[in-house]
Amino acid sequence: MARMIKCVKLKKEAEGLMVPPLPGPKGQWIFENVSQQAWTEWQAHQTRLINEKxxxxxxxETRKYLMEQMDKYFSGEAIDTAEGYVPEDKKS
Incomplete structure (x- = not known):
């Protein structure tokens, strides 16, 4: 059975990660508070930031920047976007 957690990003109960995605307290916090779906969405956003910027x-400094963006992402604050990114469903 899937491990369920109250996801801080999705604001609902959702399937949790199988293991902490990072070492240390930050990874443990993510493991306990971020769903698999929210983590996957963050990874996609992070990849866009890395590629487009x-x-x-x-x-x-880059790793620090990405950690700050991740913290903002999961807390619901405004985050940077990848300026050149156009979602697949918006392309004509």
Whole structure:
């Protein structure tokens, strides 16, 4: 049976992650409070940010920026967007 959690992003009960996605307290918090669906959606957004902004993950400031964006994403604050991204359903 799937592990159910109260997701902070979706604001409802949803299937939880199987394991913490990051090490340490941050990963444990995500494991306990973020659903699989919300985590997958964050990963897609993060990938768009990395690709469209040409971010280098070897740079510590980039990783810090992405962690800040992730915190904002899950808390419902405004987040940066990938300027050149057009969703598939909006393309003509």
């Amino acid at each position: 040409h971010l280098n993950l070897l740079v510590p």
